[in-house]
Amino acid sequence: MNKPNFFQNVSGMFRDKYTPLRDKLLIIGGAVYLISPIDLIPDFLFIVGYTDDFACLVGTGTLFYKTYNRYMKRNRIVG
Template sequence: MYDETKKVSEEELVDSYQKHFDKSAAYKLLKKLRKATRDKHDLIAAPVGVIVNSLGSLLSALDNPATPLHFKALIIGAIGYIIFPMDLVPDMTPVIGYADDVASVAGVVIAVAAYSNFSLADLDAQIDAEA
């Protein structure tokens, strides 16, 4: 029988997920990938750009207070999958290592697109300001 007293709110659930989630690692990966490829040939920059846009959109939606809590839980899981180096295709494998990550989180990226204001221009400005 289900115990109603042990019911956890969405907010408590998201808070518990965030305790085990390092957003700064995701931002570091985002900036590292962008810096490494923004001046490269499209053959390299385009596939990595998909990863950068996906991760940037997820992070932007996560930071948006208007994003519903159930989406935030999905976003945390999706970002975790992207930044965890050991998955179906290890992320150390050039380009295709992140391809499975993007394919796996594509639905979440699409679902939260309305809550994201990610911009490559803004990311580039942040990167340049740190240099």
């Protein structure tokens, strides 16, 4: 039996009923904000313009990492 790959695990994490809905929505919302051309602080304001993007990237990345690891431990999927 083959081990599931990363994308299959992420899909499983989002379909898992034990993954909190709040975490799912925050991860999706953060990803949408990062690819969206609309920003809270416009990017043309040199360094200051990228702070909201960086904060969103760090926050979303951290939440994804924690949520993904909890899913993997809960399902005993050892990478």
